[in-house]
Amino acid sequence: MPEQADPMAGIPVDPAGAGPSQHTDVDRVLVDEHQLRERIAQIAARIDADYAGKDLLLVGVLKGAFVLMSDLLRALESKVPVDFMAVSSYGSATRSSGVVRILKDLDADIEDRHVLVVEDIVDSGLTLDYLLRNLRSRGPASVEVMALLSKPARHKIEVPVRYVGFEVPDLFVIGYGLDFDERYRGLPYIGTLRSELIPEH
Numbered sequence: 049m050p051e052q053a054d055p056m057a058g059i060p061v062d063p064a065g066a067g068p069s070q071h072t073d074v075d076r077v078l079v080d081e082h083q084l085r086e087r088i089a090q091i092a093a094r095i096d097a098d099y100a101g102k103d104l105l106l107v108g109v110l111k112g113a114f115v116l117m118s119d120l121l122r123a124l125e126s127k128v129p130v131d132f133m134a135v136s137s138y139g140s141a142t143r144s145s146g147v148v149r150i151l152k153d154l155d156a157d158i159e160d161r162h163v164l165v166v167e168d169i170v171d172s173g174l175t176l177d178y179l180l181r182n183l184r185s186r187g188p189a190s191v192e193v194m195a196l197l198s199k200p201a202r203h204k205i206e207v208p209v210r211y212v213g214f215e216v217p218d219l220f221v222i223g224y225g226l227d228f229d230e231r232y233r234g235l236p237y238i239g240t241l242r243s244e245l246i247p248e249h
């Protein structure tokens with residue numbers, strides 16, 4: 049193959065001038081890139097087996113699940129269609145109130161289909177509880193949940209989660225799609241934010 053021209057050639061690389069790195073605001077890494085990849089591959093294999101021969105639709109919950117959704121989809125063998133819902137829960141930056149607003153609904157009709165909701169984290173469980181009740185009212189064949197993270201210490205309501213990536217302690221976590229004030233979603237691992245950067249928790 050002919051050698052490719054470096055597309056970055058001529059663009060000055062100046063880390064010091066590129067603005068503060070998102071990594072420097074991280075206190076601890078709780079789940080690293082390797083662990084994420086391994087666990088998602090395991091769960092993908094289970095989903096492939098559990099839904100073999102079934103009409104499955106993956107429903108990603110925006111915004112937090114978009115990174116997970118992209119990796120999960122590529123780890124699956126089956127050619128599963130995807131759809132997204134965007135919800136916002138009223139509450140403070142770090143706590144949800146359980147009052148959920150649908151900002152973007154599904155494009156697809158889910159009647160008689162098997163739905164797997166792909167969620168970033170089950171914290172209080174209130175958002176998911178609302179979402180599940182809403183989706184079940186549309187007559188799907190089944191509704192199950194995959195959540196990358198779960199914080200058992202904070203659950204206010206029991207929601208049936210079929211596939212859980214990792215249980216994490218009661219700490220505010222960021223990265224791999226999870227934000228604080230819309231930032232840090234691009235961190236390739238799950239970490240905690242330095243406490244002085246969190247106004248309340």
Ligand code: IMP
Pocket residue numbers: 112137143144146167168169170171172173174175176219220221222226227228
């Ligand atoms: P829940 O309704 O309390 O279960 O959580 C609703 C949403 O809040 C989750 O889907 C996340 O998007 C967000 N959330 C909850 N805990 C965290 C966290 O520790 N970091 C970032 N986002 C979180």
